[in-house]
Amino acid sequence: MNRYILVFCVLLCSCGKNKTAESFFGKEHKLYGETLSIDCLIGKPAEIVCIDSLIIFYDFYEGQAITVLDVNNNRLLSVGQGPEDIILPLKLSVSGTGNRLNVFQMQNARCYEYEIKDIVDTLQTHISRKYQFEDRPANIAATSSGFVGIGIYEEGRYKLYDENGKTTGNMGKYPFRGEKMDPVERFFIYQGALRSSPNGNHFVMGTHYCDNLEFYTVKKDAVSLTKKYETYDVKGRYAQRIILDDDCVMSYKGVYGTDQYCYMLYSGERYGERNVRTTGGKKIIVFDWNGVYIKTFEVDTTVFSFCVDKTDSVLFGITYDENEGFLITRYDIKS
Numbered sequence: 001m002n003r004y005i006l007v008f009c010v011l012l013c014s015c016g017k018n019k020t021a022e023s024f025f026g027k028e029h030k031l032y033g034e035t036l037s038i039d040c041l042i043g044k045p046a047e048i049v050c051i052d053s054l055i056i057f058y059d060f061y062e063g064q065a066i067t068v069l070d071v072n073n074n075r076l077l078s079v080g081q082g083p084e085d086i087i088l089p090l091k092l093s094v095s096g097t098g099n100r101l102n103v104f105q106m107q108n109a110r111c112y113e114y115e116i117k118d119i120v121d122t123l124q125t126h127i128s129r130k131y132q133f134e135d136r137p138a139n140i141a142a143t144s145s146g147f148v149g150i151g152i153y154e155e156g157r158y159k160l161y162d163e164n165g166k167t168t169g170n171m172g173k174y175p176f177r178g179e180k181m182d183p184v185e186r187f188f189i190y191q192g193a194l195r196s197s198p199n200g201n202h203f204v205m206g207t208h209y210c211d212n213l214e215f216y217t218v219k220k221d222a223v224s225l226t227k228k229y230e231t232y233d234v235k236g237r238y239a240q241r242i243i244l245d246d247d248c249v250m251s252y253k254g255v256y257g258t259d260q261y262c263y264m265l266y267s268g269e270r271y272g273e274r275n276v277r278t279t280g281g282k283k284i285i286v287f288d289w290n291g292v293y294i295k296t297f298e299v300d301t302t303v304f305s306f307c308v309d310k311t312d313s314v315l316f317g318i319t320y321d322e323n324e325g326f327l328i329t330r331y332d333i334k335s
Contacts, residue, residue, distance in 0.1 A: 021211040021251060021266060021285070022211075025268075025283065028296045028297060028298035030297075030298055031331040031332075032331075033299060033300055033301065033319070033330060034330045035319075035328070035329050036069075036071065036074055036327070036328045037074050038069060039074075040067070042059055043059050045057045045059035045067065045305070045328075046059070046305050047305060048305045048307045048328075049092050049094050049101065051098065051116050051119065052116075052310075054071070054119065054120060055069040055307065055316055055328065056069075056092065057069075057305075057318070058090045058092055060088055065086050066103070068119060071316070086112070087107050088105075088107070089105075089106050089107070090103055090105060091139050091140075094198060095142035095196070095200060096142070097198050098198050098310060099115065100114065100128070101113070101115075101116055102114075104140055106139070109133040109134075109137055110130065110132050111130070111133070111165070112127050113128050114127060131147075131164065132165050134165065135153060135167055136151055137149030137150060138151045138152075138191070140161070141196035141203050143196055143201075143218045144200035144218050144220075145219075146161045148196065148203050150191075150194050150205070152184055156172050157171070158170070174186050174190050175190065175207070175210070175230055177233065184238070189209070189237070190209075190212070191208055192205050192206050192208050192212075192252055193205070193255040193265075196257065198258065198259055201218055201289070202226075202262075202289040202290075203215075204257070204262050204264075206251065206252025206255055207251060207252060208253065209235075209244065209248055209249070209250065210234045211229060211230055211251050212230040213229040214228050215227040215262075215287070226290055226291055227291025227292070229291075234248060235247055236248050245272075246272025249271075250267035250268070250270070250278040250281075251266060251267060252264050252265065253267050253278065254304075258312050260312055261287065261288060262286070262289055264287070265281045265306060266283040266285055267283075269281075280302040280304040282298055282301070282302055283299075284303070284306070297315075297331075299329075299331060301320075303317035303329075304319070305317070305318045306318065313333065314330060314334075315333050316329070316331075317329045317331065
């Protein structure tokens with residue numbers, strides 16, 4: 001018996017009659033951004049996080065992988081890979097109530113942990129801990145009991161890991177027809193954006209190609225489903241690659257978490273509108289960590305990745321301009 005007792009508590013109000021993503025819209029708070037002036041070239045930045053006055057993002061450019069930007073005076077502070085080789089692509093997250101930066105390497109399921117104090121005080125990146133995860137997750141999020149991962153698993157949608165990256169249990173079911181698919185097919189069809197709260201007591205998963213959105217609560221000996229939103233399934237199939245129908249909706253494209261709120265980046269475009277799997281969106285839906293809907297923002301240009309400062313006052317988004325390339329845009333969100 002795993003040391004986790006997996007408890008799946010689906011509240012009656014969370015089933016069947018839930019709001020869908022469509023019903024979160026209609027009274028959006030409009031946001032108009034200000035482009036940051038930075039004296040550096042940006043390659044193709046992604047996976048942005050915000051720590052105090054610093055923005056840190058995955059930006060593979062001229063052989064380097066991580067960029068640190070001081071937003072108080074808009075200057076580049078350091079660019080580097082750290083003391084050991086990093087294998088791309090990467091996923092970035094902040095854990096430990098904001099005192100650790102996790103850099104997850106998707107190809108080899110390894111995570112390097114950095115102390116935020118080193119980055120803030122000395123602008124250095126010294127690896128404080130390494131994790132090697134079993135069963136090759138595609139992404140991980142730190143929880144108060146260890147980690148949760150998503151990947152191509154024989155059982156369960158999620159896998160739980162202890163503090164050393166060792167598997168402790170499987171949990172969760174794929175939405176709609178997912179349980180009838182083979183592990184590879186269902187993972188790619190129902191892939192999505194995973195994130196935990198900074199204190200690790202909650203995590204969320206938003207599916208890329210349908211409106212499935214799940215909020216979980218993590219306790220010492222239990223993981224429970226606290227809120228779920230879903231109505232429409234993925235309109236497409238998997239045949240060695242994802243094949244989407246023209247009317248398939250591009251849904252949750254990114255997620256970011258602060259102590260108080262969970263922010264979901266939502267597209268809403270149909271696949272046939274561009275014939276590409278849209279990687280960004282203009283709507284940001286705000287929830288608390290119990291999955292209770294708060295409000296919806298609409299930004300003035302497509303955001304591809306974003307972060308929010310710890311006071312929930314400022315949102316920084318990676319945007320794109322045909323003349324200037326990739327930019328970082330600042331939005332005031334304090335109401």
